[in-house]
Amino acid sequence: MENNINLLKKLHILFVDDERLIREIVSDMLSDSVGHVSLASNGREGLEFYLNSLRPIDIVISDQTMPVMHGLDMLEKIKEHNPSQKCIMITAHSEAKYMLRAIEIGIEHFMIKPISFSKLETILHDLAYKIEQEILLVEKERLNQRQLLDHAFNTSLISLVNNIPLPSFIIDQNDQIIAGNSEISTIFIGTPFYKNFIDKTLNLKDILSSNSLSQINPLICDWKEEFLLIEEDLSFEIEENVYKPKIKRILSNNNIPFYLLCLIETTRLAK
Incomplete structure (x- = not known):
């Protein structure tokens, strides 16, 4: 004091x-x-x-x-x-x-x-x-109130992603995966990413192929906002599977953006 x-x-x-x-x-x-x-x-x-x-x-x-x-x-x-x-x-x-x-x-x-x-x-x-x-x-x-609001918001995110039947997860502004459903967890089982996914220390960029990474380095703005703006299909390669995720922005109580990604599998790459 x-x-x-x-x-x-x-x-x-x-x-x-x-x-x-x-x-x-x-x-x-x-x-x-x-x-x-x-x-x-x-x-x-x-x-x-x-x-x-x-x-x-x-x-x-x-x-x-x-x-x-x-x-x-x-x-x-x-x-x-x-x-x-x-x-x-x-x-x-x-x-x-x-x-x-x-x-x-x-x-x-x-x-x-x-x-x-x-x-x-x-x-x-x-x-x-x-x-x-x-x-x-x-x-x-004020801090207690903010923590209560943040907890309620995080709970709502988890509930939202768990009710989606497609492999889905939520990332923050820095592409950190903060929540995911059982369908996305199944994709990571048996991979080097599973432990980090469970620990909530997994970043989306860690699991993407070099081809996918080239798509999420836009010159204009954050890649998530850019793809939301141009409404263009985005392809991800994860563990030899190609997905076209649908992206949705979700704002927190403090207007901080989070992003829901639902993965739609399109093709399986030949080994």
Whole structure:
């Protein structure tokens, strides 16, 4: 896990206060440890900046009493827009009405003026760690979801190829055979390719004759896409048999192409 200094360097903080001197002091102090600090002079200006910022804001720090729009009003609108937004409320008085409303809005931390920079830094470290953990959790959930989708897609490919009565298999973009039915397995039994086929380490180009290989080295694009485009018959020689495979493209959930090849035997080469 990254140390606290590196975590703070990733942060983009929006600091909102109507007093220019306080904005400058806080900006100078935060700039030593935080990656980027943006400033606003009132709630409306802060809200507009937040909603239109090209760089996502990680933490909003705001004073309460300001002209045009108070801090809590701004933070409430920000929380409505993004409930997970991390916010720090600064006020001159520990008044219960402000505290209760801030809790209802979902403000994470409160500070009483004057600002203690050591306390602020501690709070920022805490929020930076929470942000990192939330990002890791989202990435983990996305990875799990992708793995579930990939598993479902792979299962559907296996089911598809197993229900075809002709020798059939599926290859990826690199011509690796990733699935095949019992009919194609029968062709490979007794050949040097059978073990690799079972282990799913067999590449289509490994089993083709030199004549067949010359057909799948097109100049225009990937040979599979080229034959799909021109709809021309393609002949394969495998273990002294000539096949004319039918090719069909299948797209995964991530739009990655896979190719189903059904082999139709045409002739047996003379020995």
